[in-house]
Every structure is written in structure tokens, then in C-alpha cells.
Amino acid sequence: MTIAKTTRDVRTTGSPWIRRFHTAVRPQDAPVLVVLPHAGGNASFYFPISRDLAPHAEVLTIQYxxxxxxxxxxxxxxVTGLVDEVERALRxxxxxxxxxxxxxxxxxxxxELTRRLERAGTAPRGLVLSGRRSPLLPEEGTTHIDGDDALIARLGELSGTDPQLLADPDFRQLILPSLRSDYKAIETYRYEPGPLLSTPVSVLCGQSDPRASVAGSMDWRQLTGAAFTFRSFPGGHFYLAEQxxxxxxxxxxxxVAFAGA
Structure with missing residues (x-):
């Protein structure tokens, strides 16, 4: 039987960018799942996923x-700046x-990190993309230059943060700088055409996500020449908490599928 030990915010990775919440007795060749959070998100949001996947993988969650x-x-x-830092931390x-x-x-x-790792000859075993439409459908937006109230309202629309926290002035002031940076990164990102991925891709989405429709999410299949899997779930942008x-x-x-690819 696999036994997992759990602690909050374990920092034994040598990098402030990486959290490893759980360790488990597992084969040395177990996959390493790297979790990259959403805009405004933090590593702890993905603690439950780390906990429940600990018997199957070493889970590293990025802390922006x-x-x-x-x-x-x-x-x-x-996006390039964030990818630079994550790649460095994962070396x-x-x-x-x-x-x-x-x-x-x-x-x-x-x-984008997968594209970079493929070019370097260190491609990941697989790529799971969630809650985001294909970059072939660019997202225009000005949220990062809007006022603070508009930025907070945008976050609230996606139902990923407790409304009581969003109403707290002190909490708002804490999160606004990083939230604005994240929105600037994603709203100014533009996909640059290049070779198809050789990495297998799995796409997950919420069936009622206002930001990533089922059709837009399925368009990721145009960007890989390898195996492609698609699943949708009841729920909105943060379906992964609901489901x-x-x-x-x-x-x-x-x-399991990536291991056999």
C-alpha cells in the first residue's frame, strides 16, 4: 500500500517557484506532474489535486x-518571462x-513551456490543458489597464475566489499587483506559429465556461501531431473544483496513457 505524508506548503525543492505539498512511497520512475495555476491563482488552490494524485505521481505546483x-x-x-522562470526552476x-x-x-x-522543451530535446511525457481555449483564437482584453474595481469584478465573474475575500479592502490590496501582472501577461500574449507539438495532449474544460467554450477548447487539437484527448465536465471556469x-x-x-505513449 502506498503511504502519503502530507504537510502544508512544503519547501524542500530548492526553488521559491515550486511547492511540493505531498511525498509518497512510489516507484522511482513515477511521473512528475507540474501544475501551473490560473491568473491570480496560488499553489495552495491545487493542494487537493496534489493530495489525491500523490499515490500516482510526484506533484510539483508552481507558485508565482x-x-x-x-x-x-x-x-x-x-508569458515569456513567466515561462523563463518556470523553466529555470524545473531544470x-x-x-x-x-x-x-x-x-x-x-x-x-x-x-509554451512544452514548445520550448521540445526544441531543447527535453520534451515532457504529456501535456494537460484546462480551462483555456486554443491560442489560435486570440484573447483580446484590457482588464490589466482597467481600474481596480473592474479587475476585481472580472475575478469575481469566474467564481474562483470567495466573494467575501474580494470585498475585503486589505485582501484586495494584497492581490491586485500580482493579479494585474497576470492579466497583462495573458492579455498581451500572442501565439507565434511554429511546428506542431510532438507531445500527446489532453484537454479538459467546463461545459459552461464563459472564457473557454467546448468548441474553442477542442481547437487545441490543431496544435499537436501526437495523440489528442478531450473531456468536458459540468461546471464553469473552475469546474475542476466543482468536479x-x-x-x-x-x-x-x-x-497512465502518457506512460504508454
């Missing part, structure tokens, strides 16, 4: 600057069987 224990640190304001794991999982903004980072058990099952299936 400007949130939780990294409050006060400036965050890169471009000790590049020889392991990596699987990248990104939600919303994190999906774009995971996609936690089903999402964990899907990720477990993906880890």
Missing part, C-alpha cells in the same frame, strides 16, 4: 511571485518523466 509567502515580489508581466527535474498541467493562464504557460473527483480520475488516466 506576489502571492502567499511571495507577497511583495514582482511578477513577470509577459533539476528535466531528466524525469514530466507531465505539464496548466489551468487557464497556466494552460498557455504549459503549452474534483472526476478531474482526478481524468488526470490519473492521462498519467
Amino acid at each position: 511571485p506576489g502571492r502567499q509567502d511571495r507577497f511583495g515580489e514582482p511578477s513577470p508581466e509577459t 533539476p527535474w528535466l531528466g524525469k518523466p514530466l507531465v505539464l498541467f496548466g489551468h487557464s493562464m497556466g494552460a498557455v504557460l504549459a503549452f 474534483h473527483d472526476a478531474v482526478v480520475r481524468a488526470l490519473t488516466e492521462d498519467l
Whole structure:
């Protein structure tokens, strides 16, 4: 039987960019699932996924600057800048069987990081993209230059943050700098055409997500020449919290499928 040990915010990875919440007794060749959070998100949001996948994988969750224990640190304001930092933090794991999982903004980072790793000859075993439509359908937006109230309202529309927290002035002031940086990064991102991915891709989405429709999410299949899997779930942009058990099952299936690809 696999035994998992759990602690909050374990920082034994040697990088402020990476959280490893759980360790487990597992084979040495177990996959390493790298979780890239959404805009405004933090590593702890993905604690339940890490907990329930610990028997199957080593789960590393990215912690962007400007949130939780990294409050006060400036965050890169471009997708390229974020990918640069994540790639640097992951270098000790590049020889392991990596699987990248990104939600919303994190999906774009995971996609661009996969492209970069393929060019370097260190491609991940698989790529899971969640809550984000294909970059072939660019997202125009000015949220990052709107006023604070508009930025907070945009966050509230996606139902990923407790409304009582969003109404707290102190909390708002804490999260606004990193939130604005994240929105600037994703709203100014433009896909640059290139070779199709050689990495297998799995796409997950919420059936009523106002930001990532089923059709727009399925368009990711145009960007890989490898195996492509698509699943949709009841719920909106943060369906992965509403449908936690089903999402964990899907990720477990993906880890198995990628291992055999």
C-alpha cells in the first residue's frame, strides 16, 4: 500500500517557484506532474489535486511571485518571462518523466513551456490543458489597464475566489499587483506559429465556461501531431473544483496513457 505524508506548503525543492505539498512511497520512475495555476491563482488552490494524485505521481505546483509567502515580489508581466522562470526552476527535474498541467493562464504557460522543451530535446511525457481555449483564437482584453474595481469584478465573474475575500479592502490590496501582472501577461500574449507539438495532449474544460467554450477548447487539437484527448465536465471556469473527483480520475488516466505513449 502506498503511504502519503502530507504537510502544508512544503519547501524542500530548492526553488521559491515550486511547492511540493505531498511525498509518497512510489516507484522511482513515477511521473512528475507540474501544475501551473490560473491568473491570480496560488499553489495552495491545487493542494487537493496534489493530495489525491500523490499515490500516482510526484506533484510539483508552481507558485508565482506576489502571492502567499511571495507577497511583495514582482511578477513577470509577459508569458515569456513567466515561462523563463518556470523553466529555470524545473531544470533539476528535466531528466524525469514530466507531465505539464496548466489551468487557464497556466494552460498557455504549459503549452509554451512544452514548445520550448521540445526544441531543447527535453520534451515532457504529456501535456494537460484546462480551462483555456486554443491560442489560435486570440484573447483580446484590457482588464490589466482597467481600474481596480473592474479587475476585481472580472475575478469575481469566474467564481474562483470567495466573494467575501474580494470585498475585503486589505485582501484586495494584497492581490491586485500580482493579479494585474497576470492579466497583462495573458492579455498581451500572442501565439507565434511554429511546428506542431510532438507531445500527446489532453484537454479538459467546463461545459459552461464563459472564457473557454467546448468548441474553442477542442481547437487545441490543431496544435499537436501526437495523440489528442478531450473531456468536458459540468461546471464553469473552475469546474475542476466543482468536479474534483472526476478531474482526478481524468488526470490519473492521462498519467497512465502518457506512460504508454
